[in-house]
Amino acid sequence: MELSANSRGRRRRRIRPWHIGLYVWCGLVFLFLMAPLIVVFPISFSSSAYLQFPPPGWSLRWYTAFIDDTAWIDATVRSLNVAAATTVLSTVLGTMLAFSIVRGKFLGRSMINQISMLPLIVPVIVYSIAVYGLFAQLQLIGNWQAIVLGHTVHAIPFVLILVGAALRTYDVNFEQAAMSLGASRLTAIRRVTLPQIRPALVSAMFLAFISSFDELVVAMFLGGSNMTLPKKMFDNIINAIDPTIAAVSVLQIVLVTGVLIVVSKIGAGASPTA
Amino acid sequence: MNETPSGSPIRATPTGGGGDLTIVGVVRRFGPVTALAGIDLAVRKGEMLTILGPSGSGKTTLLKVVAGFETPDEGDVLLGARTVTFAAPAKRDIGMVFQNYALFPHMTVAQNIAFPLEMRKVAKADAAKRVEDVLRLVDLAGLGGRLPRQLSGGQQQRAALARAIVFGPRLLLLDEPFGALDRKLREQMQLEVRRLQQHLGLTALFVTHDQEEALILSDRIAVMDQGRIIQLGTPQEIYRRPVNRFVAGFIGESNLFRARVAGQGYAALDGGARFRLPADAPPEGTEIGLLLRPERPKPLANGAAADNSFAGSILDVVYLGETVKYRIRLDPGIEIVVRWPFHGSAGSLRKDDRVTLGWSGEDLHLVEWS
Numbered sequence: 001m002e003l004s005a006n007s008r009g010r011r012r013r014r015i016r017p018w019h020i021g022l023y024v025w026c027g028l029v030f031l032f033l034m035a036p037l038i039v040v041f042p043i044s045f046s047s048s049a050y051l052q053f054p055p056p057g058w059s060l061r062w063y064t065a066f067i068d069d070t071a072w073i074d075a076t077v078r079s080l081n082v083a084a085a086t087t088v089l090s091t092v093l094g095t096m097l098a099f100s101i102v103r104g105k106f107l108g109r110s111m112i113n114q115i116s117m118l119p120l121i122v123p124v125i126v127y128s129i130a131v132y133g134l135f136a137q138l139q140l141i142g143n144w145q146a147i148v149l150g151h152t153v154h155a156i157p158f159v160l161i162l163v164g165a166a167l168r169t170y171d172v173n174f175e176q177a178a179m180s181l182g183a184s185r186l187t188a189i190r191r192v193t194l195p196q197i198r199p200a201l202v203s204a205m206f207l208a209f210i211s212s213f214d215e216l217v218v219a220m221f222l223g224g225s226n227m228t229l230p231k232k233m234f235d236n237i238i239n240a241i242d243p244t245i246a247a248v249s250v251l252q253i254v255l256v257t258g259v260l261i262v263v264s265k266i267g268a269g270a271s272p273t274a
Numbered sequence: 275m276n277e278t279p280s281g282s283p284i285r286a287t288p289t290g291g292g293g294d295l296t297i298v299g300v301v302r303r304f305g306p307v308t309a310l311a312g313i314d315l316a317v318r319k320g321e322m323l324t325i326l327g328p329s330g331s332g333k334t335t336l337l338k339v340v341a342g343f344e345t346p347d348e349g350d351v352l353l354g355a356r357t358v359t360f361a362a363p364a365k366r367d368i369g370m371v372f373q374n375y376a377l378f379p380h381m382t383v384a385q386n387i388a389f390p391l392e393m394r395k396v397a398k399a400d401a402a403k404r405v406e407d408v409l410r411l412v413d414l415a416g417l418g419g420r421l422p423r424q425l426s427g428g429q430q431q432r433a434a435l436a437r438a439i440v441f442g443p444r445l446l447l448l449d450e451p452f453g454a455l456d457r458k459l460r461e462q463m464q465l466e467v468r469r470l471q472q473h474l475g476l477t478a479l480f481v482t483h484d485q486e487e488a489l490i491l492s493d494r495i496a497v498m499d500q501g502r503i504i505q506l507g508t509p510q511e512i513y514r515r516p517v518n519r520f521v522a523g524f525i526g527e528s529n530l531f532r533a534r535v536a537g538q539g540y541a542a543l544d545g546g547a548r549f550r551l552p553a554d555a556p557p558e559g560t561e562i563g564l565l566l567r568p569e570r571p572k573p574l575a576n577g578a579a580a581d582n583s584f585a586g587s588i589l590d591v592v593y594l595g596e597t598v599k600y601r602i603r604l605d606p607g608i609e610i611v612v613r614w615p616f617h618g619s620a621g622s623l624r625k626d627d628r629v630t631l632g633w634s635g636e637d638l639h640l641v642e643w644s
Contacts, residue, residue, distance in 0.1 A: 171374070171376070173372050173373075173374060173376040174376050174378060176341075176343055176363070176372075176376070177370065177372055177376035177378075178378070178389070179342075179343075179362070179363040179364050180341055180342070180363045180364070180366075180368060180369070180370040180447075181364075181369075181389050181390035181393060181437065181438075181441075182364045182390050182393030182394055182441070183364055183389075183393050184362070184364055187393070191389075192378050195378075195380045196378075196379065196380055
């Protein structure tokens with residue numbers, strides 16, 4: 001007891017006025033960012049049929065409503081599938097693109113880099129209409145795979161930025177060492193380079209996943225009757241507002257937080273693989 | 275090809291004739307820059323040959339050509355009798371120690387060392403045993419389970435060396451591997467690498483810009499400048515008989531004077547002083563460089579004579595531990611650097627003291643000036 005009191009005493013610092021100001025400011029920002037969550041969580045457990053805050057009573061009926069409605073479940077599963085496929089596709093393609101842009105020595109390299117970044121710059125609605133026109137001709141509208149393709153183009157810039165940055169600071173000597181020890185270039189990349197840029201890869205995958213899982217506009221244009229979760233939520237809000245939407249939001253938040261925790265666990269630095 | 279130059283400590287390993295590594299007429303250009311301007315070099319079996327040169331001399335490019343990371347524009351690289359000019363690095367059977375070691379940070383030391391064995395599909399149990407053996411050889415027994423970052427600089431170096439030799443490579447390449455170590459550790463590692471290389475009879479090509487390191491480690495040294503090999507010889511030959519001004523200036527400390535052969539065994543220096551030349555001086559009128567190593571001139575006692583003797587005053591004194599370095603202005607207006615043992619007659623000399631220096635004609639070595 002004495003010891004802890006001592007150490008606490010030693011740690012005490014003089015608090016200056018601007019310190020207090022800073023704490024208050026940070027607190028306000030935090031509150032502002034968190035306010036939606038503070039409202040959404042209680043509403044999702046509401047017993048009322050309306051979006052009412054504070055809720056008049058508590059129940060799980062909106063979660064039950066979500067689980068019992070196959071339309072919701074279908075949309076959720078479809079969204080997860082689309083996001084997973086987008087993650088895999090954009091990570092593979094984006095990583096290959098990053099390798100060719102960072103390591104390659106061909107003409108038009110920087111132009112390809114610029115073009116790959118365009119999806120971030122072009123307004124989503126413009127992009128969606130363009131892709132809609134193209135996919136309509138190819139008769140792809142209404143397939144969930146079409147949404148995957150649309151989302152992949154959108155997710156590639158994230159992968160390219162993150163993996164490209166990691167590759168730029170990566171010491172090629174490691175790869176050369178692996179090759180001099182008997183590895184082919186591909187084996188060297190798989191066994192030595194990729195494990196070392198894993199934090200960037202994992203972050204890239206996370207961003208790709210989120211960018212697809214949350215995406216509404218592209219999915220709206222390309223999905224047809226195959227609704228993704230954001231599209232279903234959008235329709236739900238337009239037609240009849242009930243707290244199911246809050247329950248779905250909470251589940252979404254929980255899922256993304258879970259993914260984020262996993263990401264920060266496996267994405268943290270290099271560690272022994274075997 | 276098998277004759278051994280005098281004074282060369284080459285191990286008597288039987289060779290099949292010719293070099294173990296042979297480089298024939300290798301040229302490499304990068305746009306308008308010629309990095310390698312025709313390199314011919316043969317490294318004998320069991321020999322440690324050092325490529326010594328300043329940065330930009332092309333030594334790293336040459337190493338990359340040998341390792342397979344660069345392809346020459348002209349010429350060939352042979353390992354034994356096999357031409358490997360265009361072979362992939364993985365197919366060359368060369369062990370390489372990189373400047374920064376390039377130990378894979380996500381693998382343990384043992385996994386790092388097992389990597390080349392794994393690539394060669396060596397059975398797990400056999401590989402584990404060989405890793406153990408080589409760890410013991412480089413004095414890292416028991417540390418196989420650690421990650422590279424948990425090792426000290428010297429231990430990382432040993433691990434990198436172990437990884438490069440565990441698969442019994444045809445050739446060992448060392449790319450300035452001691453640069454990151456502090457002085458004391460560096461000397462220790464140099465001797466250890468040398469011992470190991472000789473013990474295993476490894477053929478090794480070592481690249482460095484550090485002339486001291488080259489003198490310590492090598493059987494032979496190839497001095498490179500501007501993409502060419504300027505001189506190839508044993509450390510003694512290179513130090514005692516550099517072929518030109520560049521080599522003389524690059525290896526060891528030196529006093530270099532520009533002079534013209536003046537007849538009767540004398541040379542006239544630019545400032546007007548005359549030096550007595552060694553017996554094999556070139557014909558009168560030839561422009562030459564005179565190399566005088568700092569340990570050659572000796573302080574002369576009163577009345578003593580020498581081929582060349584000059585009085586002068588001491589400009590600076592630098593204590594280097596066992597030796598002392600003096601910068602002296604000789605009366606004809608020439609500045610020279612000399613280095614003497616601290617416990618000699620010179621130990622008590624101070625700045626501004628007067629001293630008379632003497633050296634024989636044979637102490638001078640003649641080099642091309644151009």
